Amino acid sequence: MTRELIAILRGLTPDEAAPVTEALITAGITKIEVPLNSPDPFDSIRRMITHAGDTALIGAGTVLDPVEVGQLAALGAGMVVSPDCNPRVIVAAKSAGLLSYPGVFTATEAFTALRNGADGLKFFPAFKLGLDGFSALKAVLPAEAATYAVGGVGPEDFADWQKAGITGFGIGSSLYKPGRTAGDVKARAEELVAAYDAAFG
Template identity: 50%
Template sequence: MTITDLLNGGAPPLVAILRGVTPNTAATVGEALVEAGIRIIEVPLNSPDPLLSISRLVEAVGDRAVCGAGTVLDIAAVEHVAQAGGKLVVSPNTNPAVIAQAIECGMEAMPGIATPTDAFSAVAAGARRLKLFPAAPLGPGYLKALGEVLPAGTSVWAVGGTDASSLHSWLEAGAEGIGVGGALFRPSMSIEEIARNAEGLVEAWMDITPAGVPKSEAVVR
């Protein structure tokens, strides 16, 4: 299962960023997210015991969601994520070696970019989905301009300060999707609050999805 498979199957273009999740709660949070409709899940590696959390997520929801790691900074981390069963490697920066290793391990790389130079370096290394980060300070207008020069087949996801209220603006600017962290999950939140946040994000996506149009094709232009 890949992100493309999920989007083509109608899953919303949303990445749940679980910074600070623990192994004791990872499976329960993952189940709540998948139940709400979010099927791409990232555990940043600066979380407590992140590899065990990824392993437990994969065990709990790996047949229904693409699970992986964020804040992946070096080749060794990529290999550890692969050993934990992760299928997605997300980074805050563009490191060609990390991208290449993720692809070598059969995982999808989503490197962080902030400039055209970053973007073209990431694409040259093999990445096809890029993470605009931090997205909010740059804004949808910046993404729209960047998108005009990116190679065909390159997708950009907006991450950093993104939430349900900004989803439409990012999709309209050309984003394939968004990643959401603190507006969706914080370690202090109850599972009920996390579920409500996830449902709100999916509802925001549904509100801008034309009736009868596959979700993967429903970006408003």
């Protein structure tokens, strides 16, 4: 099973990159992003790709500029995740052969993202949109559009969002925050994987 769980490692440092990546992969999470407002994010991403680029999809979050997309492509990253819907970033990612997951909240943003080639829609902040809001948008989106709930959604919510038609989730501070050990991250990742498998299995 390919689990549509994206680990968001905001605040990760380069020294933590390899051990935390290994912990996530061991637990069953193989899509990993380092937001670019983390310390030395490109160094962390480089180390993660060196360590596990053949077994995990590694990329960056909080990508706001096409120049950053070029830097990620040069490292061999696989995905670009953004907090907003910026067509220039989406097109740059697709032109460079990277997957693009822009942040959206409205129908206008969602369709703009899809028209520009987005691979998946990151509904953020999901807890503010809620299940009702997502269900209303899902009704008008193409059936094949991949959708991810990010922000304030945890394992206890997975089953309800799955019933509403979500594809997957991005998990940030409930999984990783500065100061947590790789062992802590692994234990939390295992809980997320178990909840995902129960909801989607």
